[in-house]
Each structure stands twice: as structure tokens, then as C-alpha cells.
Amino acid sequence: xxxxxxxxxxxxxxxxxxxxxxxxxxxxxxxxxxxxxxxxxxxxxxxxxxxxxxxxxxxxxxxxxxxxxxxxxxxxxxxxxxxxxxxxxxxxxxxxxxxxxxxxxxxxxxxxxxxxxxxxxxxxxxxxxxxxxxxxxxxxxxxxxxxxxxxxxxxxxxxxxxxxxxxxxxxxxxxxxxxxxxxxxxxxxxxxxxxxxxxxxxxxxxxxxxxxxxxxxxxxxxxxxxxxxxxxxxxxxxxxxxxxxxxxxxxxxxxxxxxxxxxxxxxxxxxxxxxxxxxxxxxxxxxxxxxxxxxxxxxxxxxxxxxxxxxxxxxxxxxxxxxxxxxxxxxxxxxxxxxxxxxxxxxxxxxxxxxxxxxxxxxxxxxxxxxxxxxxxxxxxxxxxxxxxxxxxxxxxxxxxxxxxxxxxxxxxxxxxxxxxxxxxxxxxxxxxxxxxxxxxxxxxxxxxxxxxxxxxxxxxxxx
Numbered sequence: 199x200x201x202x203x204x205x206x207x208x209x210x211x212x213x214x215x216x217x218x219x220x221x222x223x224x225x226x227x228x229x230x231x232x233x234x235x236x237x238x239x240x241x242x243x244x245x246x247x248x249x250x251x252x253x254x255x256x257x258x259x260x261x262x263x264x265x266x267x268x269x270x271x272x273x274x275x276x277x278x279x280x281x282x283x284x285x286x287x288x289x290x291x292x293x294x295x296x297x298x299x300x301x302x303x304x305x306x307x308x309x310x311x312x313x314x315x316x317x318x319x320x321x322x323x324x325x326x327x328x329x330x331x332x333x334x335x336x337x338x339x340x341x342x343x344x345x346x347x348x349x350x351x352x353x354x355x356x357x358x359x360x361x362x363x364x365x366x367x368x369x370x371x372x373x374x375x376x377x378x379x380x381x382x383x384x385x386x387x388x389x390x391x392x393x394x395x396x397x398x399x400x401x402x403x404x405x406x407x408x409x410x411x412x413x414x415x416x417x418x419x420x421x422x423x424x425x426x427x428x429x430x431x432x433x434x435x436x437x438x439x440x441x442x443x444x445x446x447x448x449x450x451x452x453x454x455x456x457x458x459x460x461x462x463x464x465x466x467x468x469x470x471x472x473x474x475x476x477x478x479x480x481x482x483x484x485x486x487x488x489x490x491x492x493x494x495x496x497x498x499x500x501x502x503x504x505x506x507x508x509x510x511x512x513x514x515x516x517x518x519x520x521x522x523x524x525x526x527x528x529x530x531x532x533x534x535x536x537x538x539x540x541x542x543x544x545x546x547x548x549x550x551x552x553x554x555x556x557x558x559x560x561x562x563x564x565x566x567x568x569x570x571x572x573x574x575x576x577x578x579x580x581x582x583x584x585x586x587x588x589x590x591x592x593x594x595x596x597x598x599x600x601x602x603x604x605x606x607x608x609x610x611x612x613x614x615x616x617x618x619x620x621x622x623x624x625x626x627x628x629x630x631x632x633x634x635x636x637x638x639x640x641x642x643x644x645x646x647x648x649x650x651x652x653x654x655x656x657x658x659x660x661x662x
Contacts, residue, residue, distance in 0.1 A: 267597025315632025474530015497559025
């Protein structure tokens, strides 16, 4: 009786793009065929991307390339807005200072994610360049914001908002203005970077989230514009990490309670259990809801939960509920991963384009789940290995991230998401790539509770 051949993939330790795995292609019973010890026959496989887990050096090279690009693209310079002259001495700022414009605004929410990614890379790699990037920029932002707060008239503040790009730090108006930057500033402060200078900004931003942002009657953070009484899944990231970090920094349980409330109450309305995915938008007066599973919004959600679980006390009564949603979401995402490692713009519509920033967000959150013991390596290691390799290919030689969807509102038709453009100038890719790469290095080192990462049934030992 002839034994049916079994295909086994991923035994090669390194596979070039388009190359075949260096395994025998001879059928088991062909003349001269070599039988393996486990009595399985191997056939050649061709992959459109590297298949084996990336080495630490390979991951680091991607992160270094992103850092090098951003160091050049986002220099930090303070200027006198009245004279347009540069200011060399931060200890003697003029009365009306601002930041010289760069290729990317340094105070937008995308850059809060970037600062968080830089801080994690600095911690994991123990390299000062990443830490310096954050300290130099947040230090300048804090100094300019402090000086602008001294100006007496609202008109002067309004002018500063227009000219300096610091409006979100002077007068936040929505969660996008507050949450991402606040979380990054608290992380920097806890890492002993500009702690004293950043505290006024932190206090102002966390106050907006906790006391001033519009909420539904049950205290769920919501938006009243452009649609009334709506939840945007993005807002889990624009609130929960900041609340969680504030709880960790101050020890005040009310911040943890609010963060857990947001996760559980968003999920009750927006998590679709049968798919294991979140819809992007929800309206209080909309029934039934049309569900669009936008990739990056799902990334914001799972990262928000990972950030919360990272600091939430083990004895917090809401921890079990958050962990259960996190695990269900991770499984739902894993089940709809594209064949080349990236996820689609609309997660359940495989004819939409493959999107990089969402994929990187999933890599970070799921890898953290494996490293912290919330998820098992056997189930999710192959997902991560393939996904990171796909993300790495999207970082071009210059250090930009390709195939990143531009900033996106909320829509209720598929064309809105399907035809949203991508651009290397969309800043949403940098922070997620830095976070993902840093967490993957931790996974490869085997620092977490699960040390192995495997593909195709092959286990790769931790790399020190």
C-alpha cells in the first residue's frame, strides 16, 4: 500500500524571495528517493516572501532603517514665531516660541504611537539613539507648550495653535488630540525622560479624556460629530493606553476602572463574536448596524487591550473580561490573515488591498500576548513569523513604510474603505512597525513565558 505524501513547509532556516526550499522533491517511492526519519516525503515550495522566522539582526535592521529616516525627516527646532529665527537655548525661550515644521507633525496622534515605538525599541535594544529621538522631541514640545501657556490672551493661544502645531497640547478638542500623545508622554516620564517638564501636558490631556470628552449615558467615550452619539473603534487606542499608563504612574485605581469600562462597553456594542472581529463604527440610533471590519481600527482595539493588560493589576476584577476579549480577538484576526502574511483593508473581504499598518499593530499586540503568557506560541508563533516578514518587506530602503492607508473617518459603505488611498507619507505606519519589531525581538530572545516560535511544524529555538 502506498503512503500518501504529506506536505511540510518551513524547514529551511532562510528562504529568499521566490526561492525553493532546499528539500528533496522526489516522491517517496521514486527510484533513488531518500526517506526522512519521520517517513514523510517533501516537495519544493515557493514563497513570495521569506518564510522562516527573522533573526534578531534582521529585525533590528528594519527598525534602524525607520529610525534613520525619521531622524532626518523630523528634525526638532524651536523658532521665534515673531522673528522666524531659530532658538538655540531652550532655557531662554522667547515669549512666542514654536516648532519649525517638519515632514510630519510631531504632536499628532500618529507621532504619539511613534514615540511609544521608539521607547519600546530603546528598552529592548538598549540603544540610546531611540531614547534620544523621543527625549529631544518631547523635551522641545514640553518647553514650547509651557511658554505658550504663559501667554495671557486667548487670541495669542489661538495664534499659537495655528502656527506651532501645539493646539492639541494647549486646547485639546477630541480624543485624537489627547490620548496617543498622553500615553507616550507618561511612558517617557516613567522612563525618566523629561518627567517634570511633561507633567503639565500629561495632566491637561488626561483631564480631557477623564472629564471633558463627550460620553454616552453609561460613560462610554463617544463622539457627537459628524454623527451624533457614535462610537469609533479607533477611540479605544485614543483613550485606554493613556488611562492605563496614568493608573500605573499614579497608582489611582479609577484610571484602571475607566480603561476597563471602555474596553468592555465598546466590546458589548461592537465586537462580533461569530467573526472574532470588531466593527469600525456604531451609532446609538442605528439599528440594525452595518458592520465594516476595517483593518487598522481592529489594530487600535487589540493594541489598546494589550497596553491595558500590560499594566492592569492581576487582582483587578475586570482583568478576566479584558483578557477574554483579547484572546477572542487575537483568534479572530489569526483566522483571517492573508496568505502572504498581511491582512486586508477590510478583514473579511479578500479582494481589498493588503495593508501594512494594521498588520504591524496585530504583530505587536499578539507578540506581546505570547511574550506575557496570554496566548500560546504554538498557536500564534507562525502567525507572527509570517506577518513580521511581510511587514519588513514593506519598509523600503529609505525607511518609509509602504502600503499604509491614509487617515480615515468612519463610513457605512464598502467603497469608502475599499478605495481609501495608501501613501508612504501616511505617518500611521512608523509607530506600529517600531512596536512590532521590538516585541518580535523579545519573542526571538525567548524572554517571555513561551520561548519558541515555529512555522510549518518546525520549532526554532530562542536566539540570544
